[in-house]
Amino acid sequence: MRRGTAGDAYSGQRDFNALFEEHYDAVHRYARRRVGPDHADDVASEAFVVAWRRAERMPPGRELPWLYACARRITLAHLRRDQRQDLIAESLSRRPGAAVHADDADRVVERAGALAALARLTEQERELVMLVTWEGLDCRQAARVVGCTHVTARARLHRARKRLNAHMNESTPDHAPKEAAWTT
Incomplete structure (x- = not known):
């Protein structure tokens, strides 16, 4: 999926479209199980943005594990962000007069x-x-x-x-x- 000339770009786009069609659902399910339905679309989309930008690094024939590894790194970043937000929410809930609501x-x-x-x-x-x-x-x-x-x-x-x-x-x-x- 290298992009160079106009013909190469068209071929690369076709290759990427085929890759997307073949693996998007699997990557989305992977993300959904790890970050939930609210963030799964973001993780899967980000994984394919990385795949588009780094197509030359993707090993031929092993695209799905590569995409899972990419989605895993993105997921970990989302989880770190969520943990930071949870810590902030927890510190705010410790303030006097803050109501505690169990989820x-x-x-x-x-x-x-x-x-x-x-x-x-x-x-x-x-x-x-x-x-x-x-x-x-x-x-x-x-x-x-x-x-x-x-x-x-x-x-x-x-x-x-x-x-x-x-x-x-x-x-x-x-x-x-x-x-x-x-x-x-």
């Missing part, structure tokens, strides 16, 4: 055992589990997204699954072992 969505998330167990994993473990189970990437592709070797990713994924199962078993009242649906 119903937060209570729903807290009650969801699987999400709570997932949240107890490290950021890299959580990202690997989600890339493999929700995004359908294999271990090598997920390793490229998080920036490590496939051997390291496989070991981290194994440990993450064991920890996830342990956390899930802790949350069940009868402590009966249960098989997690995300093992592949």
Whole structure:
């Protein structure tokens, strides 16, 4: 997708349009699961803006993992921004006379055992589990997204699954072992 002459630009635009059509929905779903529906459009759009600007850096045949890695970096930036805003809101709510309102969505998330167990994993473990189970990437592709070797990713994924199962078993009242649906 290099852009040079007018003919090259047209060809590059066609290539980009095909890339967009093929992968936008997957990148949007990825973003939606990480930042929610309010910001998913922004993250997916920003990922494709980066793809357009850096088309020559995109490895042929591995566009989707490259786009996921790009969306991941954008997502992390959005999360950092949201954390800063939450800290500001929290400091403002500590002022005398400020009303405390619990968010119903937060209570729903807290009650969801699987999400709570997932949240107890490290950021890299959580990202690997989600890339493999929700995004359908294999271990090598997920390793490229998080920036490590496939051997390291496989070991981290194994440990993450064991920890996830342990956390899930802790949350069940009868402590009966249960098989997690995300093992592949």
